Amino acid sequence: MNKSPKIVVLGAGSVGCFFGGMLARAGHDVTLIARANHVEAISKNGLYMDCQGFQEYVAVKAQSDYLPLASADIVLCCVKSPDTESVINHVKTYLNKNAVILSLQNGVDNAERITKLVDNPTYPTVVYVATAMVGPGKLKHFGRGELVLGSLGGKSNELNELSDFFQKSKIPCEISSNIKKDLWLKFLVNCSYNGISAIGQIQYGKMVSTSEVVSLINQITKECLMVAEKEGVVISSAEADQVNHAIGVTMSGQKSSTAQDLAKGKLTEIDYLNGLIVRRGAEYGLSVSANQAIYALVKMLEKNGINTVSQ
Structure with missing residues (x-):
């Protein structure tokens, strides 16, 4: 170099x-x-x-x-x-x-x-x-x-x-x-946090202070791990919990890039986050309803041009 x-x-x-x-x-x-x-x-x-x-x-x-x-x-x-x-x-x-x-x-x-x-x-x-x-x-x-x-x-x-x-x-x-596994660990975090942060226009720290949201993150995570395994990437539940927990603590004041895009009325990357899990889940015959819900809600906000920047 x-x-x-x-x-x-x-x-x-x-x-x-x-x-x-x-x-x-x-x-x-x-x-x-x-x-x-x-x-x-x-x-x-x-x-x-x-x-x-x-x-x-x-x-x-x-x-x-x-x-x-x-x-x-x-x-x-x-x-x-x-x-x-x-x-x-x-x-x-x-x-x-x-x-x-x-x-x-x-x-x-x-x-x-x-x-x-x-x-x-x-x-x-x-x-x-x-x-x-x-x-x-x-x-x-x-x-x-x-x-x-x-x-x-x-x-x-x-x-x-x-x-x-x-x-x-x-x-x-x-x-x-094992960069493929590391990519999927980060991808898991993006799927778990980005869409929820976008829908609520809320920081990560506030997200995880709500027990119902933590339960939703856990379900999103389970679905992502099922798809990852089909893709040849094995991530344990303990590894997934660790990386998810770390994001809520080390980036507590952050709103996701998806949230920032929606706030500016811009298209998001949701098709390549939860949307990818939805597509791969369908290919493998897996139920990924939590990811489907997040994907659908963000797409709805995208389509209708919701601009929440002043909220």
Whole structure:
């Protein structure tokens, strides 16, 4: 890996801005590809990072076009799961053929979908961070901020270099020996928390203080584990309970990305979260009624354009 790599964040929402901002703060060459209002604010003042450990404006480049991809060594792909194919197809003519792509996305199949479209080395990356954009060029960090890297095609020395790179930039990073399982553990959390947070426009900590919601999370979890097993991923109930509990504690002030999307009247990733469980459940002949209910309610709110931002 280039000792002074050029990093491009593709789809710089709150997750992309957090990790891109952390890398820029560590002195790396970073370009955020973001929406025009964020680009204007960041270009003028820098990216404002209101983090648990610091609050400051971080100097980082920002653009709305895809030209920086031509010289990128590392691409952090942070686009929404429903947009993966369309965005990658659109940018592949710009993309440096030697660039490493890291999929920092929700869901379990984005890296696979990317590799079907481009030949670049692509690694699924599990993200644990609680963030939100609270204004043009302004990021709020609610908790955590670590990455788990892995390869779907066996071990890679490149992963060691990438992990060292992130850790030296003060981003905790581990290499997984079973990235598919780690992807499903994070996916389980997304299915358990995102939709409920969106429907109630409520933070995780408040969610889990309601016993009826905890019971619902437990049922969603059981259904996800049944589907995961059919997919060749074995997760114990104890492992599932541990990861679900940790999210409620370490990200108590966070509203899910699905909640943030609904509040802004935007389409969500629910088709690639609980919706995927519903589809796979039907394929395997499994009853996944709790996931079906969450999926249906979020789709209803999406369809009717409910905007709860002022509530």
